[in-house]
Amino acid sequence: MHNAIRFMTLACLSAPLFLAAQTSNVTLPQDKGPNKIDISSYPAEQQKSYKMFTDKCSKCHTIARPINTTMTKDEWARYVKRMMHKPNSGISDSQGKAIYEFLAYDQESRKDKNPSVFSKSLSDEEIEKLKAQQQ
Numbered sequence: 218m219h220n221a222i223r224f225m226t227l228a229c230l231s232a233p234l235f236l237a238a239q240t241s242n243v244t245l246p247q248d249k250g251p252n253k254i255d256i257s258s259y260p261a262e263q264q265k266s267y268k269m270f271t272d273k274c275s276k277c278h279t280i281a282r283p284i285n286t287t288m289t290k291d292e293w294a295r296y297v298k299r300m301m302h303k304p305n306s307g308i309s310d311s312q313g314k315a316i317y318e319f320l321a322y323d324q325e326s327r328k329d330k331n332p333s334v335f336s337k338s339l340s341d342e343e344i345e346k347l348k349a350q351q352q
């Protein structure tokens with residue numbers, strides 16, 4: 218009896234965490250921006266990686282989210298790894314590398330020229346606050 222209650226409590230507590238780790242259930246300011254990049258002037262390799270980026274990075278949240286977020290290249294490197302390590306991300310090491318290189322190129326050639334129109338990434342605390350407001 219005691220064990221059954223313990224099990225149920227654990228299952229109830231961990232289910233929302235499990236879901237939260239997979240799909241983003243919050244709307245961030247970046248989600249509301251444009252959901253495309255004009256890549257017509259990008260090098261062929263980056264044009265190819267753009268497809269992989271839009272395919273892989275739209276699984277759990279809008280593709281607008283990364284398109285409208287500005288960060289340093291080091292932060293992108295860390296962020297892509299963080300996204301790859303989420304359960305069921307479906308992103309391999311070589312795909313992650315190609316996506317990172319695309320994001321680094323896009324950061325330099327598009328976002329760094331006009332940083333004020335993009336959103337800085339939010340801290341975990343800021344995201345938790347938005348989640349609480351949107352429930």
Ligand code: HEC
Pocket residue numbers: 237238239240241242243245273274275276277278282283286296297300301303304305306307308316337338339340341344
């Ligand atoms: C397995 C699901 C999943 C995949 C795949 C995924 N993300 Fe995310 N992403 C999340 C979650 C979860 C959050 C955190 C916000 C939240 O808790 O809803 C997030 C947040 C972000 C943010 C917000 C940063 C901030 O703090 O403001 C960016 C940018 C981002 N992801 C970029 C990417 C990129 C680039 C890719 C592709 C390499 C990607 N994501 C793939 C789940 C995912």
